[in-house]
Amino acid sequence: MKPGFTLLLSALFCQLLAHTDVGVAAVNSEVSPAPAAWYSFGYRVGERLADVQFKDVNGREGVLSQLAGKRGAIIVMRDAECPVSQRYAPRLAEFEKEYTSQGFNFVYVDVSPYSGKNASAEAKQSAAGSKLQGRVVLDSSHAISNALRAASTSEVFLVDQQGTLLYRGAIDDQYGIGVHKDTPGQTWLRKAIAEYQSGKDIVTTQSEASGCLLPDNAGEAVQNRPVTYHNRISRLITQKCEMCHRDGGVAPMPLQTYAQVTARKTIIEYMTSKRLMPPWGADPSVGHWANDRSLSEQELADLSSWLKTGSPAGNAKEAPAPRSYVAGWDMLKPDAVLQIAEPHQVPAQGVIEYQYSYLKTNFDSDKWVTAMEIRPSAPKVVHHILVFLEEPGAKRRSGGIDGFFAALVPGTPLTTFPEGAAKKIPKGAWLKFQIHYQPNGTAQTDQAKIAFQFAGDVSNTEGKLKEVKSESAFNAKFEIPPGAANYPIESIYLFRKPGKLTALMPHAHLRGKAWKIELVDQAGKRSLLLNIPKYDFNWQTAYQLKEAINVQPGMRIAATAWYDNSSDNPSNPNPKAAVHFGEQTFEEMMIAYFDWIPD
Known part of the structure; x- marks a missing residue:
């Protein structure tokens, strides 16, 4: 559904990061102390890394945001005395052999508490002893770990060639504090690299890295980086707007260049400040969604700061890598x-x-x-x-x-x-x-x-893939009275098999006002899955759960929709009419579609 004006600034998703020659062999040294501050951006997925300067253990100078090779960089937090770091050293050595030839640089940020004047030499020797050939940076002052807000010494950061953070978290789930599996069940870093190289959106962009904890300096005074188009806003637009607002996209007004964005900055400010764009109706306090395209408070603050300080372009070298699209389609390549x-x-x-x-x-x-x-x-x-x-x-x-x-x-x-x-x-x-x-x-x-x-x-996938089914909790027998301003309608779906709930998509027409979808267990206990306080017929989203929810026989999907059939509803076709179920927009529907995977 694509009404003209409302499509003004839509959708989202993206990934990116830096460029610079990165060395071989063990490398590292002292890092320049960071300002007594957190950067306003540079550690969240989708942001450009901070320009923290350092010398590696071989005396070569470098900048955190410019560590990538032709394809990107893999930055690893490391502590030679941490058992988790020690266990992952052979895995990282294997990754180096595999991915260095594919254009990725490896950088080890060593936070080990070395003593004496030979700390750099010790860090260099430690990496060499683990057969790690990437660049080594001694970070005893925690300038880099603070800039990245690294949580533990097993955390890794995947960065693209323009300095954009694509993934942060664990290598996999094989090792951790109190964890020692025979084989990993999740291989997050490898999957993230594969998805990035294939041009796809990375499915899991963040995971928890279980390792030796690093100091939490989040309480330090903040000194924000200047926000420019190339170092920050271009990435927001690419992730949250460009999929629709591009040449060949479903929305009007391409937003792919500095000139295009600044020409529309007044309407961008209005639509984002009113939270009309990007379109996202879910209550942020309820549920976690894989396709959440809303702007966070920090993203809104960065955008507002940029707009109110003259919309500076900044350094074009800090711009994200351009995203390529298949002509006519958002998917990579249709089969x-x-x-x-x-x-x-x-x-x-x-x-x-x-x-x-x-x-x-x-x-x-x-x-x-x-x-x-x-x-x-x-x-x-x-x-x-x-x-x-x-x-x-x-x-x-x-x-x-x-x-x-x-x-x-x-x-x-x-x-x-x-x-x-x-x-x-x-x-x-x-x-x-x-x-x-x-x-x-x-x-x-x-x-x-x-x-x-x-x-x-199918001969290779039958029995291996889990089949997604679409069902609905719907109500087709109702009458909304004339003038009713907040009329509730309920529907129920009863699960008769166990399975996993993966997505929710409520559907109503012009009188639709709000939605609530709950999961009710066999004892009658209700869990709120989705709350849409201001339903908008123009933007009907399929809300994809970040983590599937287990359902058992006897559980129910309980959906409630509220309708405004009064004259206060500017979209109401006829507030004097009693409204029944029907396909036309001047009629109404009450359907809570959902996807699930039956066991």
């Missing part, structure tokens, strides 16, 4: 693209009933879908598209509840599934497109497409 057979003629004005198109998949086998994306050919007149799956031989159903499979809704152009999970398209299945058109003053022709990325040959 299959299907298009509905008949084009739809959309008049310049008027109300159009929902249009339906059936498309047979004709794949030669069952397919496992790991990502999918819907694109209309005339996006300016398409409010939303829902796609429903009908298996071979199934009776064709009307309406938009059963068999929900995919959606193009405002703010959700691309759908991805958790690692190891996929949706299944049976061989010979049909896809039913439900398309909602909104004329915009110009007659247009639309012919929608859907693109898929597959997990691979």
